[in-house]
Amino acid sequence: MIEYRNLRVALLGAGSVGSQTARLLLDHADELALRVGARLELAGIAVRNLDAKRDADLPAELYTTDAAALIDGADIVVELMGGIEPARSYIIQALTSGADVITANKALLAEHGDELFDIADQVGAQLYYEASVAAAIPILRPLRDSLAGDRINRVMGIVNGSTNYILDRMDRFGDSAEDAARVALELGFLEADPTLDVEGYDAAQKVTILANLAFHTSVPVEQVYREGITEVTADQVNAAREAGYAIKLLAIAERLPDPETGVESVSARVYPALISRDHPLATVHEGKNAVFVEAEAAGSLMFYGAGAGGVETASAVLGDVVSAARRHLAGGPGVALKARADLPVVPVGAIETRYQFTLEVSDEPGVLARVASVLATHGVSVETVVQSASVVTNGVRTATLVIGTHSAQESALSATVKKLAALSVVTAVKSVLRIEGIS
Numbered sequence: 016m017i018e019y020r021n022l023r024v025a026l027l028g029a030g031s032v033g034s035q036t037a038r039l040l041l042d043h044a045d046e047l048a049l050r051v052g053a054r055l056e057l058a059g060i061a062v063r064n065l066d067a068k069r070d071a072d073l074p075a076e077l078y079t080t081d082a083a084a085l086i087d088g089a090d091i092v093v094e095l096m097g098g099i100e101p102a103r104s105y106i107i108q109a110l111t112s113g114a115d116v117i118t119a120n121k122a123l124l125a126e127h128g129d130e131l132f133d134i135a136d137q138v139g140a141q142l143y144y145e146a147s148v149a150a151a152i153p154i155l156r157p158l159r160d161s162l163a164g165d166r167i168n169r170v171m172g173i174v175n176g177s178t179n180y181i182l183d184r185m186d187r188f189g190d191s192a193e194d195a196a197r198v199a200l201e202l203g204f205l206e207a208d209p210t211l212d213v214e215g216y217d218a219a220q221k222v223t224i225l226a227n228l229a230f231h232t233s234v235p236v237e238q239v240y241r242e243g244i245t246e247v248t249a250d251q252v253n254a255a256r257e258a259g260y261a262i263k264l265l266a267i268a269e270r271l272p273d274p275e276t277g278v279e280s281v282s283a284r285v286y287p288a289l290i291s292r293d294h295p296l297a298t299v300h301e302g303k304n305a306v307f308v309e310a311e312a313a314g315s316l317m318f319y320g321a322g323a324g325g326v327e328t329a330s331a332v333l334g335d336v337v338s339a340a341r342r343h344l345a346g347g348p349g350v351a352l353k354a355r356a357d358l359p360v361v362p363v364g365a366i367e368t369r370y371q372f373t374l375e376v377s378d379e380p381g382v383l384a385r386v387a388s389v390l391a392t393h394g395v396s397v398e399t400v401v402q403s404a405s406v407v408t409n410g411v412r413t414a415t416l417v418i419g420t421h422s423a424q425e426s427a428l429s430a431t432v433k434k435l436a437a438l439s440v441v442t443a444v445k446s447v448l449r450i451e452g453i454s
Contacts (some may be wrong), residue, residue: 019053019282022340025089025114026060027105028096029084031325032119034061034070036093036332037077048334051340059085070325087112091339093332103127110140115339115349117332119146120132125236128227134240141192141342141349143335148175148221149304151327152320157309158228166311167229170268171451174221176302176322178211178244178264180204182287183300185252186261192247204302204323214243215285218266225306226283227266231356231374234268240363247287251446260289261297265451271361280361286449289371298416302360307452311425319346337436364426369398369450371419375443378405380414382440386416391437393431396421413442419450 026037040047040057061071061082065093068089082105084094092109093118102123109116111134111379118124124147126133135142145155149172158167177199184195196213199205211217219239224232245265247423255262269282290297299305304322309315321327325440344347376382383400390397400417405412420428436444 019344021054021056022090022343023088024336025058025085025086025109027092027094027102028097029060029067029073029078030097030330031070032093032102032332034073035092035325035329036095037073038071038331039273039326040336041073047337050337052344053340055091055336055340056091057112061085067217071101075291076174079115083108085261085427086114086449089114090343091336092116093336094120094157095332095337095357095364097118097122097124101306103131104141107132107134108144110134111138113138113140115141115142117146117335117339117342118271119144119332121147121217121224121246121327125223128224129233132164135349139348141339143339144224145335146328146331148224149306149318149320149322151330152304152306152318153331154306154318154321155224155228156334157318158225161314162308162310165313168270168311169309170225170229170306171221171296171307172225172266172301173263173296173304173310174225174266174322175212175215175264176375177205177209177298178215178218178302179304179322180302181213182252182262182264183245185247185249187258187300189249189253191249192244201285210450212244215241215264216243218264218285219283222266222268222283222285225266226281229268229308230270230281230358232281232358232360234281234283234360238283238360238362240282240286241285244287244411248446251448254446255289255448258289258371258417261292261452262287262448263290263296263299265290265296267451269366274283280359282361282363282366284363284366288449288451290450290452296452326381337358364424366425367422368425368428369420369422370428370432371397371417371446371448371450372435372444373446374435374441375413375445376416376420377440377442378414379440382414385438385440386418386435389434390418390420390431393423393434395431396424411442414416415445 137408181195220243305319305366401417405414
């Protein structure tokens, strides 16, 4: 048997994921060599601060602040620094030097993925990024490879563990949003600045990656419709539970065929939505992630597991390292990932969904007729109406209407809610939530 030379692996970043990746590379070196057919040599770890505290006890001689020099001598470069720069420049340097690159950098891929894939294709290198979405869950490789011969119509998932932890505590333990966020912060599910998570930015970056793979179409992150969970209240969560729903922050990428012309488009969006408790995504608890794929031939598939964590994400990174090492031994150019169907990306108003909205209305004759008239004017049909017993507040008698609609165009549903809010008999629009996961 011919022994292949060691493959040199350069690691950029030694945070939680980077430290665990390095530890696993060293601890499992013999086993990885058997899987690859060559030894993987950790050539070094580029860091900003040599004296920073690490999550794993690693040999001090591995650390360097000279990332550029480390890249130049590597066969495989693993970028786990995060952020846009200097990560983008280092990846370009690595690709143009002929190295394969592994990254978990969802923000970079969302903003500069097309550029990086083009460079990789031009030089015959490969860019791997399984860990950029849902950490340890193998979702990108199945979309890219296993389902490559199928037609994917929809990808819908919980891809942010922090927000799922918050909503799950509100649902199962009755926490307020503030109390659930405090616990999430204490346990490390939430950053001190939670904006990226709770405002939906993190999920929006991930859904661009999912849409790119599922539909072979570039979806700029700025074209992803985004709502976070900051407006979700304990009352909404409790009402959802009583009605047989859970509220989840969903990332959705969907193929939208025009029934008249046959022309297809793509929608990508992130928002909190009601999902039936019978749906598999409703059973995703704590900080877990899950991605539900609807394919034409394969049917419905769900991928579930840990969506964050140093060692969990390192597992996905090492899977890519092994793939890159095997490709290196086999030789030949990398597989181009830049081929695009170039389907148009449509605004959220073009999708079809269902609404559930809760209105506080004057308890007087004719209210239901006026509400129904607005719905009919906008072509929205009602599936369910639940009216609560009336109450008197400051001498005003009101009742609560919870209205669930049939499927309709988002623009019509949104216009309906605005028109209802302007009615003199509607004292408040207390809640508006979309309903997903129902065929």
